[in-house]
Amino acid sequence: MKKQMTRKEMPLGTVIDSPGCSREYKTGGWRNLIPVRNAEKCTNCLICWIYCPEGCIKVKDGKITEIDLDYCKGCGICAEECPVKGKAITMVEEKKEN
Amino acid sequence: MTNLQTKKEPGSVKDIKSARFAAMTGNNAIAEAMRQINPDVVAAYPITPQTEAVEEFADFVANGKVKTEYVAVESEHSSMSACIGASAAGARTITTTSSAGFALMWEMLPIASGLRTPIVMYVANRAFSAPLNIHCSHDDTMGGRDTGWIQLYSENAQEGYDNMIQAIRIAEDQSVRLPVMVCLDGFIISHSVERVDLLDDETVRKFIGENKPPYHLLNVAKPITIGACALQDYYTEHKRQHSEALINSKDKILQVADEFAKISGRKYGLFESYKLDDAEYGLVIINSAAGVAKMVVDDLRGKGVKAGLLKPRVYRPFPGKEIRDALKHLKAIAVMDRVDAFGAGRTPTFTEVASAMYGLEKQPLMINYVYGLGGRDIRLEDINNVYEKLMDIAKKGKVDKVFDYLTVRE
Amino acid sequence: MLKVTEIRWHARGGQGAMLGARALARAAISQGKYAQGMPEFGPERMGAPMRAYNRISDNKFSLYCAVVNPDVVVVLDPSLISTIDVSEGLNKGGAIIINTPKSVDEIRKQLKLANGSKVYTIDATGISVAALGRPMPNTPMLGAIVKVTDVIKLEGLLDDIKHSFGEKFSGKVVEGNLNSIKQGYEKLNG
Incomplete structure (x- = not known):
């Protein structure tokens, strides 16, 4: 776990003095369900890329390469919005290892 | 202009x-x-x-x-x-x-x-x-x-x-x-x-x-x-x-x-200390009424009464230690506020000053007045009455009523 | 010993007592005096009785309260005499200046004043109607106050009014007001 700052170490007045600090906070641990993508069914329409609130759908050259599980909260919007008949993304229970 | x-x-x-x-x-x-x-x-x-x-x-x-x-x-x-x-x-x-x-x-x-x-x-x-x-x-x-x-x-x-x-x-x-x-x-x-x-x-x-x-x-x-x-x-x-x-x-x-x-050429501090050094009776009062009170202090000094006054300027941060040092030698103090702290039975400045005096071995006697609400005029005679009250308290060596309204129809 | 000349104005809202008191304070300050000019705002509405105050001194003072023992009482509206005690708290040897065409004796009788107080009358409304075409009794009254109290100089007051009114009003209005002040000074009875 990251060491927490003392009041003397903190910048003044609630300021966060470096940009993009949300990257340090991995929200993948919040997940119950995990999105599983069937690459054969997927048409790469990128509707999931548009809807994912965390920007976890990684795309290269117009094709989905992976779902970033460091930040995916398992909300299931990608699966809900997937227009492919029979769904190219499905949410399944995640088996967490300790 | x-x-x-x-x-x-x-x-x-x-x-x-x-x-x-x-x-x-x-x-x-x-x-x-x-x-x-x-x-x-x-x-x-x-x-x-x-x-x-x-x-x-x-x-x-x-x-x-x-x-x-x-x-x-x-x-x-x-x-x-x-x-x-x-x-x-x-x-x-x-x-x-x-x-x-x-x-x-x-x-x-x-x-x-x-x-x-x-x-x-x-x-x-x-x-x-x-x-x-x-x-x-x-x-x-x-x-x-x-x-x-x-x-x-x-x-x-x-x-x-x-x-x-x-x-x-x-x-x-x-x-x-x-x-x-x-x-x-x-x-x-x-x-x-x-x-x-x-x-x-x-x-x-x-x-x-x-x-x-x-x-x-x-x-x-x-x-x-x-x-x-x-x-x-x-x-x-x-x-x-x-x-x-x-x-x-x-x-x-x-x-x-x-x-x-x-x-x-104008000197400011955390508060204005007016004829307090050798005073026996003092007021703590802020803003314009302190001006009126200073005129009363001058008058009382002319009659040989050791009156003084402390007018807070910096209220936050509250200079408790400095105020205690400025007031601790007094016999009796009246803290006056143009506001009530409803239900507290003491006004804000009284609470601050009393808290600052906490722990002193020998504390001055203290009373508390609410005055001048909604613009009610505070006059020389009103302030003079407060100093008379302080002299009376100091003479008796005890306070009968800490908190009161000044110039109110009861 | 601090000496402060204290003036209390009685008027009705809209007659210019507040502006008068402020103008007097400004003129005194311009002449190097310490002065206050303040209205008692509470009941000030058009026509309602109101008070305003002045204090003038050679020295600094900090009396941020109403004038209760005036050296001079100024009454801008003579009809107030019958409704309020304008002489209340008047200092021994103090003066009352009343805007009225009546004589000093008539007013003295009406006021039932204690001995020692002086009464002055000035037809301030008449003067302002002649000079400005409308009843603005405050400026002739300023002239009268200067004559009675002698705490500020007439020339200084005129200069100050010329300057401050000049920023807001036309030359004709400024002239009318200056004329009013001079006449207030000259035509004071008592």
Whole structure:
């Protein structure tokens, strides 16, 4: 776990003095369900890329390469919005290892 | 502006290059200070009795006397919100209000201080309704004393003018970075014409210097986040940091006062100590009524009574230790407030002073009065009665009733 | 010993007592005095009885309270005499200046004043109607106050009014007011 700052170490007045600090906070641990993508069914329409609130759908050259599980909260919007008949993304229970 | 004179005054201001004075109301004096400060942004909404000050400043803006961006907002909640945004963006920012306007800002006041935005606000003290009243009580700023702002109180238009100019320096200092309220009595001072000694524009400009925010939103080279959420993990540290900053601002306030004395010949401290050194009976009282009380002290001294007075100027941070040292030798003290703290059975200043005296081996006897609510006149004879009461208490060696209202029909 | 000349104005809202008191304070301050000019705002509405105060001194003072023992009482509206005790608290040897065309004796009888107080009358309304075409009794009264109190100089008052009124009003109005002040000074009875 990251060491927490003392009041003397903190910048003044609630300021966060470096940009993009949300990257340090991995929200993948919040997940119950995990999105599983069937690459054969997927048409790469990128509707999931548009809807994912965390920007976890990684795309290269117009094709989905992976779902970033460091930040995916398992909300299931990608699966809900997937227009492919029979769904190219499905949410399944995640088996967490300790 | 009218009636500006260039005149050397004998004595106090002889070292000053070009002392000027003018006949001004409290509101005029504040507007004049604002003109000389020439802030980047003013977002304010008119409310009696502060109205004249913003009207006059709006004139300065319209006539090109200042370079200020004047934001005409639809309420005080918006004025304070706009000021917070402007100040966070690095702008030197001023606003003004009274009473209900202050109350409508309330939600934003701790945000301004918590974000450490060095906004300066003029408050013409006015009573809260109900019943509806437009005159002076200290309900507004005394109610807001724990919103994390620095508070400076002013006896008259001169002190209001001087405090406004010093407030900019205090607020924007790198070691402080906190908003400052400058308070004076609505109508009694805000609408009364008196003589105000003024500094010239160049002197004020040099004195206040430049606002150099350590962070600001418009700096694209160093992007920052302001006002993110902090929960159980960080909130306490933020509050502790704020608390410490406010307490530590005392030294800077005194340093700014010393520098101000050099340019003006007018000396300010954390409070004014009037004939207290050898006094036996003392009042603690803020703003215009302290002026009336000083005249009573002079009169009593002429009759051989060892009367004195302490007029707090800096109320936040409260200079408890210094006040204790200034008062501890007295036989009896009356702490008087132009506000009640309903249900406390003591007024705010009494609570502060009594707390400061806590732990003294030999404590002076203390009583507490509420006076002058809603602009009720406080007269020489009223204050004289309080000193007589103090003499009586000191003679008997005990207090029969700590808390009371002065000049009330029972 | 601090000496402060205290003046209490009685008028109705709209007659210019507040402006009069402020103008007097401004003129005194311009002449290097310490002065206050303040209205008692509470009941000030058009036509309602109101009070305003002045204090003038050579020295600094800090009396931020109402004038209760005036050296001079100024009454801008003579109809107030029958409704309020305008002489209340008047200092021994103090003066009352009343805007009225009546004689000093008539007014003295009406007021039932204690001995020692002086009464002055001035037809301030008449003067202002002639000079300005409308009833603005405050400026002739300023002239009368200067004559009675002698705390500020007439020339200084005229200069100050010329300057401050000049920023807001036309030359004709400024002239009318200056003329009113002079006549108030010259035509004072008593």
